[in-house]
Structures are given as structure tokens and as C-alpha cells.
Amino acid sequence: MLSATKLTKSFSDVHAVRTVSFTLEPGHIMALVGASGSGKSTLLNLLAGLADPDTGDVRLNGERIPGPSDVLVPGHPDIRLVHQEYQLMPNVTIRENIDYALRFFEKNYREFRVNELIKLCRLTDVQDRIPRHVSGGEKQRTAIARAIADKPAVLLLDEPFSHLDLPNRLIIRDLLFDLVRHENTSCLFVTHDATDALSIADTLGILRSGKLIQLAPPVDVYRRPATAYAARMTGVVNIIKAKHLSLFGLTEPENSDELICLRPEQLKLDEAGVKGTVQAVYFKGSHSEIDVTFSRYVSFRLLTTRDDVRINQQVGVSLTETALWRLKS
Known part of the structure; x- marks a missing residue:
């Protein structure tokens, strides 16, 4: 040992x-x-x-x-x-x-x-x-x-x-x-x-x-x-302030400036989801990573196996799970 x-x-x-x-x-x-x-x-x-x-x-x-x-x-x-x-x-x-x-x-x-x-x-x-x-x-x-x-x-x-x-x-x-x-x-x-x-x-x-x-x-x-x-060193991650969770209809926590960690696989394309605009598409072979912008201050990266997503396309995005991780800093 x-x-x-x-x-x-x-x-x-x-x-x-x-x-x-x-x-x-x-x-x-x-x-x-x-x-x-x-x-x-x-x-x-x-x-x-x-x-x-x-x-x-x-x-x-x-x-x-x-x-x-x-x-x-x-x-x-x-x-x-x-x-x-x-x-x-x-x-x-x-x-x-x-x-x-x-x-x-x-x-x-x-x-x-x-x-x-x-x-x-x-x-x-x-x-x-x-x-x-x-x-x-x-x-x-x-x-x-x-x-x-x-x-x-x-x-x-x-x-x-x-x-x-x-x-x-x-x-x-x-x-x-x-x-x-x-x-x-x-x-x-x-x-x-x-x-x-x-x-x-x-x-x-x-x-x-x-x-x-x-x-x-x-x-x-x-x-x-x-x-x-630690989140950034271990892979692609979306780090946002807690106040932006209201975008998905979630209750805003007491500390609105608290940082939340969202991995790309926790988000999915969903026609019934929050509307955003595709800014970039990165083909990875088995899947693609796409950047979707919702406002001047909010942009997420998520994964998809769809091959019909294009830049400037309007898409819907929803959370696949609500178990969010709060970061210390």
C-alpha cells in the first residue's frame, strides 16, 4: 500500500x-x-x-x-x-x-x-x-x-x-x-x-x-x-446560476447566484420543451453535441443522436432529470 x-x-x-x-x-x-x-x-x-x-x-x-x-x-x-x-x-x-x-x-x-x-x-x-x-x-x-x-x-x-x-x-x-x-x-x-x-x-x-x-x-x-x-476537468458541463432554473419551470432556490452543474446528458431535445436556437453542432460519431441559446445570458450544451439538427434551427429542450448538483464555487 x-x-x-x-x-x-x-x-x-x-x-x-x-x-x-x-x-x-x-x-x-x-x-x-x-x-x-x-x-x-x-x-x-x-x-x-x-x-x-x-x-x-x-x-x-x-x-x-x-x-x-x-x-x-x-x-x-x-x-x-x-x-x-x-x-x-x-x-x-x-x-x-x-x-x-x-x-x-x-x-x-x-x-x-x-x-x-x-x-x-x-x-x-x-x-x-x-x-x-x-x-x-x-x-x-x-x-x-x-x-x-x-x-x-x-x-x-x-x-x-x-x-x-x-x-x-x-x-x-x-x-x-x-x-x-x-x-x-x-x-x-x-x-x-x-x-x-x-x-x-x-x-x-x-x-x-x-x-x-x-x-x-x-x-x-x-x-x-x-x-x-472539478466539473470542467472531468468533461463537458453546463454551469449556470440557480436563478436560470426558472427557465425549466423549477422553483428558484434562496440563493439565486448559487452555481448549478448540468451535464449535457441531463438535457434532451423535446418539442414540448423550452424553445432555443441552435448555435453550433459538433458531430462526435455516436452522437452530436449541440449548443442551444435561450437568451443573452443562458446557453446550454446537450447531446443528441439526431442527425437533422442544423445551426439557427429552433428547437425545444427539457431536463431528463431534476437531480441537480449544486457547486461550492
């Missing part, structure tokens, strides 16, 4: 990480989502023992993870961090890159383990190529294979999906599932895009300016975000 307790880290007057605490259970996937500059990479370095916290500590199974000021070689043998740049050896093959991580093991086991990892990470067809002759997704999978070669307890990933096209993103997503299932490895990754985090994480955290503002199962963070920032 990996635990962080009140971690803080500052660089001059920049507070990169501020009193962050959480626990990652064995065999679980945790995702931390935040905008650029929210402290994601700094936090990973603290967790991996590659940077010293100003206060707080990191523990693995109850034992404190030492930082660079405590050891000659920074890092921990049971924690692996995969950087965005992959850091592969450029002039040896994919297979040799993975094999190098097992160089202190007996030869027969090393060969068995490399074969196992190549199959697990879908690298069979490119194992004899050097890194510059493979795709970004294949480099990413090689870096992961090398990181888990000696079966660490914790795998940390820095923006694992940021440079990948959709097919490779899906392969990496499936790979993380397989790692947890077959290797019993705990996995924590940071990202600025919650799309993949929502689908594979057991626990989802929202980072803002170094502070962990929400930590819960993905469905709870999506449906009941703590703040407007």
Missing part, C-alpha cells in the same frame, strides 16, 4: 504541491487529473523518491520512502516512474531495452520474463526494432514493460496518453487493466485529460494549484464534482 501524508513542495514562491494526502491500495488504479502547472509531475517525483518533500512523507507498506537527501541513488526498488519522454536506450532493440531491466537475474528466468512482457505489452512484431523505428505507442508500451520487468509494487505514469492516437490510447488503457489483473501492480497516473481516467481508474483525484480538491470514485467526481473546476 502506497500512502502520502500531507505532502508539500515549493520552489521559491511557487507552491507546487500543497498538503496532499491519499492512499493507493494494492491492485488498484488511481488517476490524478489537473491542468498544466497543477503539480502533477512534482507529485510523481515525490512519490517515487526522486525529490524531497518540504513537509510530509511517502510510505510503502508502512515504510518511509527516502528522498535524494537520504540516499546515494534516488528512487525506490519497488516503485517505478515512467516519464513522458520514455527514456529508452536509443541504439538497442525493444527486446534488449526490456532485457536490460532484468540484467541481474538468471538467464533462463530473464528470457522467460522478457517473452512474457513482450506478449503482455503487445510488442511481438516490433521486438527486434530499435526505438526510433517504432511508433509512440510502442515506445510507451516498451517503457512500461521495462518499468514492470522486476515486478515492482507501484507503477507511476506521467501523462501516459498525451502523445498517443486513439488506437494506441485504447491499447495502453487495456494494458493497464491487464497489469493490475495479472501482475497485481498498483498503478497511479497523472493526466490533464479525464477521458481515459474516468474509464479505467478505481479512484479519481482532482489537482488544482498543487492541492487535491477532490478524491473519490470516478462516477462520484463526475456526477457530484466538488467545485466548478
